[in-house]
Amino acid sequence: MELLSALSLGELALSFSRVPLFPVFDLSYFIVSILYLKYEPEMRLHYVPRAGLELLGSRDPLASASQSAGITGAVELSRRHPIASWLCAMLHCFGSYILADLLLGEPLIDYFSNNSSILLASAVWYLIFFCPLDLFYKCVCFLPVKLIFVAMKEVVRVRKIAVGIHHAHHHYHHGWFVMIATGWVKGSGVALMSNFEQLLRGVWKPETNEILHMSFPTKASLYGAILFTLQQTRWLPVSKASLIFIFTMFMVSCKVFLTATHSHSSPFDALEGYICPVLFGSACGGDHHHDNHGGSHGGGGPGAQHSAMPAKSKEELSEGSRKKKTKKAD
Amino acid sequence: MELLSALSLGELALSFSRVPLFPVFDLSYFIVSILYLKYEPEMRLHYVPRAGLELLGSRDPLASASQSAGITGAVELSRRHPIASWLCAMLHCFGSYILADLLLGEPLIDYFSNNSSILLASAVWYLIFFCPLDLFYKCVCFLPVKLIFVAMKEVVRVRKIAVGIHHAHHHYHHGWFVMIATGWVKGSGVALMSNFEQLLRGVWKPETNEILHMSFPTKASLYGAILFTLQQTRWLPVSKASLIFIFTMFMVSCKVFLTATHSHSSPFDALEGYICPVLFGSACGGDHHHDNHGGSHGGGGPGAQHSAMPAKSKEELSEGSRKKKTKKAD
Amino acid sequence: MELLSALSLGELALSFSRVPLFPVFDLSYFIVSILYLKYEPEMRLHYVPRAGLELLGSRDPLASASQSAGITGAVELSRRHPIASWLCAMLHCFGSYILADLLLGEPLIDYFSNNSSILLASAVWYLIFFCPLDLFYKCVCFLPVKLIFVAMKEVVRVRKIAVGIHHAHHHYHHGWFVMIATGWVKGSGVALMSNFEQLLRGVWKPETNEILHMSFPTKASLYGAILFTLQQTRWLPVSKASLIFIFTMFMVSCKVFLTATHSHSSPFDALEGYICPVLFGSACGGDHHHDNHGGSHGGGGPGAQHSAMPAKSKEELSEGSRKKKTKKAD
Numbered sequence: 001m002e003l004l005s006a007l008s009l010g011e012l013a014l015s016f017s018r019v020p021l022f023p024v025f026d027l028s029y030f031i032v033s034i035l036y037l038k039y040e041p042e043m044r045l046h047y048v049p050r051a052g053l054e055l056l057g058s059r060d061p062l063a064s065a066s067q068s069a070g071i072t073g074a075v076e077l078s079r080r081h082p083i084a085s086w087l088c089a090m091l092h093c094f095g096s097y098i099l100a101d102l103l104l105g106e107p108l109i110d111y112f113s114n115n116s117s118i119l120l121a122s123a124v125w126y127l128i129f130f131c132p133l134d135l136f137y138k139c140v141c142f143l144p145v146k147l148i149f150v151a152m153k154e155v156v157r158v159r160k161i162a163v164g165i166h167h168a169h170h171h172y173h174h175g176w177f178v179m180i181a182t183g184w185v186k187g188s189g190v191a192l193m194s195n196f197e198q199l200l201r202g203v204w205k206p207e208t209n210e211i212l213h214m215s216f217p218t219k220a221s222l223y224g225a226i227l228f229t230l231q232q233t234r235w236l237p238v239s240k241a242s243l244i245f246i247f248t249m250f251m252v253s254c255k256v257f258l259t260a261t262h263s264h265s266s267p268f269d270a271l272e273g274y275i276c277p278v279l280f281g282s283a284c285g286g287d288h289h290h291d292n293h294g295g296s297h298g299g300g301g302p303g304a305q306h307s308a309m310p311a312k313s314k315e316e317l318s319e320g321s322r323k324k325k326t327k328k329a330d
Numbered sequence: 331m332e333l334l335s336a337l338s339l340g341e342l343a344l345s346f347s348r349v350p351l352f353p354v355f356d357l358s359y360f361i362v363s364i365l366y367l368k369y370e371p372e373m374r375l376h377y378v379p380r381a382g383l384e385l386l387g388s389r390d391p392l393a394s395a396s397q398s399a400g401i402t403g404a405v406e407l408s409r410r411h412p413i414a415s416w417l418c419a420m421l422h423c424f425g426s427y428i429l430a431d432l433l434l435g436e437p438l439i440d441y442f443s444n445n446s447s448i449l450l451a452s453a454v455w456y457l458i459f460f461c462p463l464d465l466f467y468k469c470v471c472f473l474p475v476k477l478i479f480v481a482m483k484e485v486v487r488v489r490k491i492a493v494g495i496h497h498a499h500h501h502y503h504h505g506w507f508v509m510i511a512t513g514w515v516k517g518s519g520v521a522l523m524s525n526f527e528q529l530l531r532g533v534w535k536p537e538t539n540e541i542l543h544m545s546f547p548t549k550a551s552l553y554g555a556i557l558f559t560l561q562q563t564r565w566l567p568v569s570k571a572s573l574i575f576i577f578t579m580f581m582v583s584c585k586v587f588l589t590a591t592h593s594h595s596s597p598f599d600a601l602e603g604y605i606c607p608v609l610f611g612s613a614c615g616g617d618h619h620h621d622n623h624g625g626s627h628g629g630g631g632p633g634a635q636h637s638a639m640p641a642k643s644k645e646e647l648s649e650g651s652r653k654k655k656t657k658k659a660d
Numbered sequence: 661m662e663l664l665s666a667l668s669l670g671e672l673a674l675s676f677s678r679v680p681l682f683p684v685f686d687l688s689y690f691i692v693s694i695l696y697l698k699y700e701p702e703m704r705l706h707y708v709p710r711a712g713l714e715l716l717g718s719r720d721p722l723a724s725a726s727q728s729a730g731i732t733g734a735v736e737l738s739r740r741h742p743i744a745s746w747l748c749a750m751l752h753c754f755g756s757y758i759l760a761d762l763l764l765g766e767p768l769i770d771y772f773s774n775n776s777s778i779l780l781a782s783a784v785w786y787l788i789f790f791c792p793l794d795l796f797y798k799c800v801c802f803l804p805v806k807l808i809f810v811a812m813k814e815v816v817r818v819r820k821i822a823v824g825i826h827h828a829h830h831h832y833h834h835g836w837f838v839m840i841a842t843g844w845v846k847g848s849g850v851a852l853m854s855n856f857e858q859l860l861r862g863v864w865k866p867e868t869n870e871i872l873h874m875s876f877p878t879k880a881s882l883y884g885a886i887l888f889t890l891q892q893t894r895w896l897p898v899s900k901a902s903l904i905f906i907f908t909m910f911m912v913s914c915k916v917f918l919t920a921t922h923s924h925s926s927p928f929d930a931l932e933g934y935i936c937p938v939l940f941g942s943a944c945g946g947d948h949h950h951d952n953h954g955g956s957h958g959g960g961g962p963g964a965q966h967s968a969m970p971a972k973s974k975e976e977l978s979e980g981s982r983k984k985k986t987k988k989a990d
Contacts (some may be wrong), residue, residue, distance in 0.1 A: 098616070104767045105765060107434045109508050112507040113504070174773070174775065177778050198523065199536055202539065211741070411871070411872050437764045437831070529869070534867075
């Protein structure tokens with residue numbers, strides 16, 4: 001009986017690992033990725049409004065410049081600069097391929113020869129940003145629908161990690177670090193180059209990046225890449241299909257739970273809370289609160305949090321300029 | 331008679347497409363490119379002096395730092411940091427090759443093995459920046475002379491686009507997007523990496539880039555790359571020689587006209603005014619005023635414009651005209 | 661007698677050029693490189709505290725954000741963000757390989773397939789940052805010990821330049837500029853990409869870079885690369901082994917002297933003082949003072965110096981907050 005269940009689990013894993021990704025799963029990947037792009041909060045420049053100026057009744061010239069230039073959000077960007085918006089969308093969809101190609105010395109633009117993928121992603125981008133009445137966006141944002149897409153995106157992510165490590169192993173048979181790095185960038189995608197993706201939209205936030213404030217998918221991709229590398233080099237005695245299946249189940253359940261509860265706590269927190277103090281001293285764990293506020297893209301994380309605080313305290317100074325200030329803080 | 335003229339036109343186009351570029355046309359390309367580098371306005375940092383500090387009688391520490399450090403212009407840079415200036419000049423001359431090599435996974439430094447081109451460009455750089463009495467600069471800036479060089483630069487640009495697409499087609503037979511991207515970067519050159527070219531000189535303007543505010547040559551290169559891609563894949567039923575000839579004529583006449591009249595309006599404005607509202611909503615066209623102030627390198631465009639105005643309005647601050655100021659800042 | 665000494669010198673050079681670098685010399689290279697990382701002064705953001713705000717009794721929101729986010733130094737970084745710290749350490753150790761691979765179109769991650777080198781560098785990183793009682797750091801910082809490591813690092817640097825040029829020569833037989841560039845990046849390493857290495861740690865200093873303010877090792881690497889290129893192309897009539905030996909002796913003596921005396925003056929200053937005015941006008945030499953204050957990484961060089969000056973002038977405004985301000989300005 002147990003043998004039978006084991007057999008059927010192995011077979012399930014094997015057939016699961018052979019499901020083709022292209023039309024349906026890739027579509028979900030594109031939808032969720034571009035949704036995140038549209039979610040991005042107001043894309044102001046990295047200049048935090050300064051209290052001193054506020055008190056003097058003047059407004060920050062650069063902040064207002066950026067407002068009048070209209071770079072106030074992804075929607076605004078897509079209206080005014082469709083090409084920049086489209087490029088950002090492509091980075092969100094194919095960033096992992098670009099980064100992996102960069103690491104492995106292949107043409108950066110290699111993946112863009114898959115016309116059908118590019119056209120599919122472009123269609124998703126167009127529908128999400130320009131669909132009349134925002135109909136498409138509202139449909140895919142409906143939580144049950146979105147959860148399905150999120151789950152399917154994780155399937156693609158895990159498969160990408162596995163393929164990336166297989167590919168790196170092909171080039172560097174004993175290159176452990178190469179395999180881990182390739183798997184990591186294949187899993188994390190655009191997050192690891194978020195600084196430069198933002199720069200494309202005229203946003204520059206040098207004080208944070210995905211490596212300083214890792215989001216759950218980035219961290220999970222790193223751990224996943226280590227696991228798959230162990231499997232690839234035969235240190236982990238499981239078949240690749242099983243590992244794909246198990247890790248996909250883990251990622252899907254975590255990500256769906258996190259998305260459903262709008263939570264930012266990471267399942268690795270407990271583990272890291274034990275390991276980090278032993279390895280790196282005690283401060284490591286203390287950052288997780290900052291870390292998780294950043295959301296999937298580490299965007300407004302600690303910066304927004306801290307910049308909000310002085311603004312708040314200053315409100316008590318001059319009651320009159322409250323509205324102006326909160327507007328600016330956004 | 332008509333047949334004859336058609337024949338002779340075809341022959342003219344063919345012989346035109348076979349004119350070797352190296353010594354003369356390339357020289358013009360280098361001269362105009364490095365002229366643009368010398369034209370670059372005051373290379374101050376992107377910190378706009380702040381009114382609050384101004385009122386207190388103090389100057390912005392960073393602004394004065396950049397001034398006393400002497401990074402106030404390309405000439406100053408060439409005097410103090412000749413190597414940085416030379417590297418910038420090389421990027422201006424060969425940026426298109428570097429970007430195309432990056433995209434296609436070839437050595438970034440590949441083109442630098444053409445010693446004669448590098449030496450020619452270096453000689454032009456030296457003459458433009460260090461010629462006694464600024465004689466060379468004054469000669470090539472004389473409008474009729476400059477117009478000839480500008481025209482010849484466009485000949486090189488169009489040829490580069492065609493060659494780039496041919497090269498990309500060789501690698502990716504059905505890679506439409508790869509071909510367009512390669513042609514675009516070959517045509518646009520350093521403009522697409524202007525942020526990083528500026529960084530080399532200690533200047534950082536993250537709030538703008540060439541993709542957000544496309545100049546005429548960048549836009550024309552994009553459209554040209556689409557046309558040449560259509561030709562390469564046999565969707566456009568003209569010979570490559572004819573397309574090169576026609577597109578060169580278009581680019582030469584546009585660029586010469588724009589340079590002669592110091593105008594920044596783009597011949598694509600009308601076309602985009604029709605298409606953008608249909609495809610992307612109405613806001614798209616409204617940005618062209620900002621766009622065009624940026625000039626060929628999108629450099630000081632909206633930033634300079636906006637930063638200049640609040641500085642002006644600061645003089646009125648003591649009179650308590652707050653609202654006027656905020657309006658002006660917009 | 662003279663023939664004998666010449667022979668023995670040649671033999672000495674030859675056997676010196678055959679000493680294997682891997683365990684001992686590479687170890688020294690890693691130790692000194694990661695020491696420099698730990699030396700890095702307070703890694704604040706590039707926002708200089710503003711006096712105006714100070715006077716108003718408020719603190720710069722971003723400055724406090726960076727402080728509370730804890731990015732105040734390399735040690736702090738290693739505690740809170742061990743992965744970012746490790747990546748920085750790897751860039752410090754292997755930056756030269758990454759840059760050379762980028763230039764020559766090889767996989768960026770190529771060198772990371774040398775597991776033993778990576779593990780050795782990681783062990784050094786761990787010992788320097790996390791050794792109990794900071795024992796390892798204190799040992800290697802003890803001046804006589806450190807001088808030995810510094811000397812051995814220069815041996816590795818010169819060998820890297822020679823190997824880089826040999827490698828580039830293999831690809832581009834007549835590519836003078838390619839050879840010089842490859843040798844230069846192999847010798848300079850992480851310094852040439854310090855802006856991006858800092859970005860990884862959340863620090864962004866666009867107003868300076870290694871090319872604007874070259875440190876002694878960067879400059880020496882450039883001159884060395886030119887010499888080795890001349891040797892490789894048979895314009896310099898010495899054997900490669902002799903050139904390696906002579907240039908290593910020069911680098912070792914210079915760097916040991918500079919480190920022992922904590923001096924920042926460069927032995928090239930006199931030479932450049934003669935050549936620059938002739939070639940590039942008179943201003944060039946005047947920058948060397950700025951240049952050298954930057955230290956090995958050109959970090960807070962002129963910026964810190966100049967930002968201190970207005971701070972000074974502001975001290976006359978409010979006598980009380982003098983100490984606080986100067987501390988912040990540092």
